Amino acid sequence: MDGTLLVNCALSALGGFLSYRMIKEFIPIFLQRGMHGNDQCKVSNDKVPEPLGVVTAAVYLIVMFLFIPFPFFQWTTSEIDKFPHEKFLAFLSGLISICTAILLGFGDDVLDLRWRHKLMFPTLSSLPVLMVYYVTNRSTSVIVPKYFHFLLGQQIDIGPLYYIYMGMMVVFCTNAINILAGINGLEAGQSVVIAISVAIFNIVQLIRLESQDWYHYLSLYFLLPFIATTVVLFYFNWYPARVFVGDTFCYWSGMTLAVVCILGHFSKTMALFLVPQVFNFLYSIPQLFHLVPCPRHRLPKFDPNTNTVGMSMSVFKSRELKPLGQFCLAVFQTFGLLHRREFERDGEMWTEVNNLTLINLCLKLFGSMHERSLTILLLSIQAFCSCVAFFIRFYMASLVYDVVH
């Protein structure tokens, strides 16, 4: 095993330990400063400190700063003229983007930023990574599935489109975790499942491929400390949550995933691991773009009598529904993905549909359940998708592509 990786593992363990200590130390500080939220799916009205994600993120940065010299140590002692500047650049650009994402997230938690700020900032903070991609590996080619070779050739260079694609990947990732969120343990849990899946993918690739692709190492260097610190956060966020992770965590984890897949050139594989998030985003679109009325919160609804959570609803006058919204709902209904009820009140027709999130969809399909069961269900779906992703990546891809690395 690579020595640098061992150092990384040791520092990750230190990071996990530090996270545990620091979260315990900061819980009373957060409460004292009035930084807390209400758990809307509980009987008790205890204040839960938020956003503790910033504490683990700070520990993560400390670990990464301490780790910086190690991957490059061998060159500094004797072969300074052969120093791998491109790798160091990749490392630093990733750190900038992650650090910026943490700052954005913390700002969002404290100030409740508007949508345009939330979209503009990650786009810009991806510039260092894209710039490094540009100067170190200018390949903007996409491998063409073999059934289309006769039409497009073996690969096709999509040029600037590739950078736009990567920029969109960053924006999507930084928001992906954030929109599949709201119940205890879900944000940190899904991030851990995805990060572990990606780490397994990196390790498999390092073992399978003869050429030791350094970028799989880089990915592990970023992911292992992330997993170690986030598992601790997950422990504190598990039902009943003693801390909330906050937007800080969501942006941080999303950006970390985006950075490793862009620098490691495996953004398509990453997309496979993010299928639940992609589905949740697509399913949410009618409400996110206000084609269907969207209440302030779309969390599941807590029933204190049974101590379970159930679907939360959006209720509106039927004639207020826009035609495009009508169409989307009809499509969802056709596939059995929608609870819909029409009723009359005060001489007008009203429509009730479930809020369009994966969480509510699960509650529609499986019925109301305990919040902890819901988290377990959603994390199981995430893990199942990872298994399918591995199957597609390692067995199916060879049916579609000639060369699969």
Next chain:
Amino acid sequence: MDGTLLVNCALSALGGFLSYRMIKEFIPIFLQRGMHGNDQCKVSNDKVPEPLGVVTAAVYLIVMFLFIPFPFFQWTTSEIDKFPHEKFLAFLSGLISICTAILLGFGDDVLDLRWRHKLMFPTLSSLPVLMVYYVTNRSTSVIVPKYFHFLLGQQIDIGPLYYIYMGMMVVFCTNAINILAGINGLEAGQSVVIAISVAIFNIVQLIRLESQDWYHYLSLYFLLPFIATTVVLFYFNWYPARVFVGDTFCYWSGMTLAVVCILGHFSKTMALFLVPQVFNFLYSIPQLFHLVPCPRHRLPKFDPNTNTVGMSMSVFKSRELKPLGQFCLAVFQTFGLLHRREFERDGEMWTEVNNLTLINLCLKLFGSMHERSLTILLLSIQAFCSCVAFFIRFYMASLVYDVVH
């Protein structure tokens, strides 16, 4: 004039404009979220939003991200194999350290961090810059004043000590602005004066030196957007302050100054520009290390009857003063740098001394005055020190050193 510098100027102007717009937009948001402080030197008790420094810092980061491609554009179009990785590394490492400092400052504003966190984090966030220094320019030599050549030779390699020195420079800079603070316009004002001084120094060096030292350009790239955004913040923070800059601003400005002088190899010159901060730090030491009792706040004392500010005092029982504290106070008194009064109350001897800050010292020397006059006085001192620094740097240095670049 260099084309890249023109782009930087244009982006800086954009940054100034954006800062103005964003500060105006965010003032009500801060107040609404309960992020505000009290101006302790005013009759009115209006809430002043804080820390608005995070808004200008975010604008600064946006400007820097937009600027990233320009210094490197010429190489990307044709000579990608000659791409100056070392310069790009310097740029990115500086950005990481600045971004980390902003995050730390914002965390401090929101959470009131403890001293050990405030010292540990900047130390670690300086690692990327030091690492880049290590791999791009391993010179750790110090030029010896010519009177000591017979003893030490022309220059002496102090090795690892040089890195420790630079790390301490970072920690000092990030805290230097923060401890010379507390009255309207002072934090932003002194930063503007120092940054403009450094920028003038860079320009003079670029004009004087035949060899176009790229690191003076780099320093300007970092400083011009900083000056543009900070001038706007200064305008809002000027007496009577409509916003407070917060610790966020102090860490951000301190780290920006530290980064440019480390990457540009002119930390000794920077120290000359920071003489008021160094003096303030040395003068504060007895209270910072609790050799002399230190009250919670050391701000000047507001007199609502005359609408002026005067010295604030530390009052304690004489027998509680430690011997080392006694010694420090005696030294200060010898040089006329201390107000001291002994009096008897309830059968015990009490001592009253002014709080040991440059601000209170000015009030001792020049008497109570209006807060705005005090800021003008302190900024004049800062500007005067810059003039002296230029004199020392360009005329006196050749008397002491053989070679002065």
